[in-house]
Amino acid sequence: MNEMSVRGRWIRVAATLICGVLLLGGTLFGVDDDFPFGPFRMYSTAPDPNGDAKDTRVEGTDTQGRTVQINESNSGIRRAEIEGQEKAYVATPSRLSEVAAAYAEHSPGATPLTSVRIVVRWVGIKHARPTGDSRDEVIAEWTRP
Known part of the structure; x- marks a missing residue:
């Protein structure tokens, strides 16, 4: 050795x-x-066993008034990217127009969006188990002028 x-x-x-x-x-x-x-x-870290769980989604409204779930397959934008930039979208909701543009680019032939919003669903948790209660909160919204 x-x-x-x-x-x-x-x-x-x-x-x-x-x-x-x-x-x-x-x-x-x-x-x-x-x-x-x-x-x-x-x-x-661990979440509060009695705190609400956060579930973020992005949705839009098309020109026919239908709600459209916006996801990676129809916009090219992953939910994690939206969540990572959440504070910026809340501070400047007009940035959501870029999401509408990405949706139009990735979904040719789809009805155009008139609005895009970030919605947080707060799911009730008690003793680390879902309670079945939930509430939705719109935290940022852009509407086409």
Whole structure:
């Protein structure tokens, strides 16, 4: 067997200490963007067993007054992309016009949309089980001028 040199041991000790400090600092002060040296909140937290569960959807109304569920297959936009930009859509609902344009592009021949909205369904949870109660909340809406 080859023995490790003194210098090699010091390098390994230093690398271990640096990684340890980064992990500790990330655990105490980090955010998701610091992963793997920070917490990945999706896996490090648990929802309130008596809090409402959030289910976000995007829907539009076409020129004939029908409600259309907007999804990846008819718009090219994944729900996660909408949820990730939720605050921006709430702050500037006119951005939802881009969703209507994506729907028109990905659904040729479909009736044009006159409005697009982000709807959050709050599902009641009690003792970590659904209660059967729910309520819808429109958090952002764009209407064609």
